Amino acid sequence: MIRPQLAIAGLTACFGCQLTLLNCEAELPDIADRFNFTYFPMGMSSPDITADFDAALVEGAVSTPCDLETLVTLRNRSRLLIAIGTCAIFGGVAAMCNEEPRSRLLRTVYGPAADGLASFNPAPLERFVTVDFAVTGCPPERGELLATLAALLRGTFPALPAYPVCLECRSRENACLLIERNEPCLGPVTRAGCNARCPAMAVHCEGCRGPVAEANVAAELELLIAKGVSREELVRRLRRFCPEWDYEQRA
Amino acid sequence: MSSVLKISPLTRVEGHGTVHVHFADGRFDRVELAFVEAPRLFEALLVGKRFDELPEIICRICSICSSVHRVTSLYAIEQAFGVEVNQQTELHRELIVNGGQIESHALHLFCLVLPDYYGLRGFADLATVAPGLLQAGLRLKAAGNLIQEMVGGRLIHPANLLIGGLGKPLTTAGLHRLRSALQEVLPVAADAIEQFASPLLAEVSLPFPSFMAVANRPSHSGGEIVCGNGSSFPIVDYRNRLTETIVPHSHAKQCTVSGESPTVGALARLNLGARLGPVAIASLNRHGQKLVGDGITANSLAQAVELLAAVERALEIVELLLAAPPTDCMQVAVTPCQGTGTAAMEAPRGTLIHHFAFDSRGICTATDIITPTAINQGAMERDLGLMARSLEGVDRQELARQLEMLVRAYDPCISCAVH
Numbered sequence A: 001m002i003r004p005q006l007a008i009a010g011l012t013a014c015f016g017c018q019l020t021l022l023n024c025e026a027e028l029p030d031i032a033d034r035f036n037f038t039y040f041p042m043g044m045s046s047p048d049i050t051a052d053f054d055a056a057l058v059e060g061a062v063s064t065p066c067d068l069e070t071l072v073t074l075r076n077r078s079r080l081l082i083a084i085g086t087c088a089i090f091g092g093v094a095a096m097c098n099e100e101p102r103s104r105l106l107r108t109v110y111g112p113a114a115d116g117l118a119s120f121n122p123a124p125l126e127r128f129v130t131v132d133f134a135v136t137g138c139p140p141e142r143g144e145l146l147a148t149l150a151a152l153l154r155g156t157f158p159a160l161p162a163y164p165v166c167l168e169c170r171s172r173e174n175a176c177l178l179i180e181r182n183e184p185c186l187g188p189v190t191r192a193g194c195n196a197r198c199p200a201m202a203v204h205c206e207g208c209r210g211p212v213a214e215a216n217v218a219a220e221l222e223l224l225i226a227k228g229v230s231r232e233e234l235v236r237r238l239r240r241f242c243p244e245w246d247y248e249q250r251a
Numbered sequence B: 001m002s003s004v005l006k007i008s009p010l011t012r013v014e015g016h017g018t019v020h021v022h023f024a025d026g027r028f029d030r031v032e033l034a035f036v037e038a039p040r041l042f043e044a045l046l047v048g049k050r051f052d053e054l055p056e057i058i059c060r061i062c063s064i065c066s067s068v069h070r071v072t073s074l075y076a077i078e079q080a081f082g083v084e085v086n087q088q089t090e091l092h093r094e095l096i097v098n099g100g101q102i103e104s105h106a107l108h109l110f111c112l113v114l115p116d117y118y119g120l121r122g123f124a125d126l127a128t129v130a131p132g133l134l135q136a137g138l139r140l141k142a143a144g145n146l147i148q149e150m151v152g153g154r155l156i157h158p159a160n161l162l163i164g165g166l167g168k169p170l171t172t173a174g175l176h177r178l179r180s181a182l183q184e185v186l187p188v189a190a191d192a193i194e195q196f197a198s199p200l201l202a203e204v205s206l207p208f209p210s211f212m213a214v215a216n217r218p219s220h221s222g223g224e225i226v227c228g229n230g231s232s233f234p235i236v237d238y239r240n241r242l243t244e245t246i247v248p249h250s251h252a253k254q255c256t257v258s259g260e261s262p263t264v265g266a267l268a269r270l271n272l273g274a275r276l277g278p279v280a281i282a283s284l285n286r287h288g289q290k291l292v293g294d295g296i297t298a299n300s301l302a303q304a305v306e307l308l309a310a311v312e313r314a315l316e317i318v319e320l321l322l323a324a325p326p327t328d329c330m331q332v333a334v335t336p337c338q339g340t341g342t343a344a345m346e347a348p349r350g351t352l353i354h355h356f357a358f359d360s361r362g363i364c365t366a367t368d369i370i371t372p373t374a375i376n377q378g379a380m381e382r383d384l385g386l387m388a389r390s391l392e393g394v395d396r397q398e399l400a401r402q403l404e405m406l407v408r409a410y411d412p413c414i415s416c417a418v419h
């Protein structure tokens, strides 16, 4: 079997998506055997970004000219470009205050020195290049990443869940935090695949996997506002991982 | 004639960094260590958020140290609101921080540093050249991750650790599972130390570091930070002691204490007298000599000793939790009020400080985050300069290799440093 050439890169992010790959401890030797890590600065020295890649896995949002250069280079060099993690797909945490002027955020941290910094609003990869496949999550689930690598070896992509977290949560028979405890759980509008990790610990879903397709955002807001949660808080929570929601959207 | 040796990107480290060595007329001139990581501006993002949102956001600063970021923020917020948590919550927090330490040190030692001992590109080559050692490291790493996943509910960015308590405590069955996993890797951790006892770096005389670490007692917010020269200061006083300056070539601020660039991390902790269990003390006694006198060189060895110590301590905590009577309510009521909170903890790479100010509704009005790699930045750049000067005349490729290994000895976490 030929060994696919991989590029694994991080842009504006926490390196959690790349670490998730290294966290597949049981599978890592096997993965090393089946793929060439031609460009993976976090894991391997002498990275070669000028190679021809079969797939580039890119973590993080785009917020600097340097990010953009890496992204465009990888898009040009790679047959497939795969966005890994919420930041690459939706913008993620770094984008949560995108409605505020970037210069003000920069000045809060760096003072007047901020003016020399090349930094723009963190944006998802799709804003700049064509993305062939996406594995969401903050961080992504190890299983979904492994399924993607396994599928790559067979020249395809896996089918990942396209339904909301509630579906997994109900099948685990958790007590519903939204209905029974009036908590601002984002499970109804968030893409599943995590097996409702947080609600299973009685912690409401923070929406880290981003919006599910056809999310009934308007109903979620109405339901929670009726329960006494402020719209301001809900919008703030929704924006934590994805700055652009359609608050009027109904399924 | 001037020329520049560019190491870009730095590899086998967490985050985006570069080293530029400037030469004038063939002689070493100066070195620039640049953390070019894109700033995510966490200190600005957190302003305007409600107190209970902070831990969930702040752990995203870094994947490798997400557990300790989360726990440090909890202590800082609890200090602001006068909240004290029960013993079991404390133990869960200490357990996950040890789990993070195991994972982080194992990753660094076995996946990022070990390839240098064999002259390899990385972990993927180890899989064929030294599969047994790689497996040993991955088993240790998996044990640390098992702790993080079981206590935190997710192995990066834990969700189960809350202000005033816990979502769901570990079950007896879960504790038994952790106990057997940790018992299995304890001898692996003990054996690993020998591997990292021999130095990697060229023999260059590096200055004795100005060590700094959080004192073991009494608490993460009420405690002290101790320095190698015997001085110490209360955590809440950190702003008057640590000076942060913006350097034009790096996105991370540089830290100094009384004009000196401190060194934090495993080597600092061991030199400043960290509390260790008997198994770790025995190994420290065997190798202790090597931990002094060679600058940062022995930091990997110090991490290997700490890896063993963390497995040992995690086992102790599991026993304590097994012996403790189960409590139903793990959650203390939290009422926000106007105030500030500061906490400091030892993250895998050294001292981590979180500081928050809140208004009367518990909305965050100001934040300050100081991370270990930002603290180490100055010492790292100084040592790079010293090494480049001493190795003048050595061919550029070898110089680059040595400088990269020196950076790796510090185990930088650049996404933390810039945040």
Ligand code: SF4
Pocket (backbone or CB within 6 Å): A165, A166, A167, A169, A170, A174, A175, A176, A177, A178, A179, A185, A186, A187, A188, A196, A199, A204, A205
């Ligand atoms: S707890 Fe949250 S995720 Fe679970 S069913 Fe209720 S709303 Fe959905």
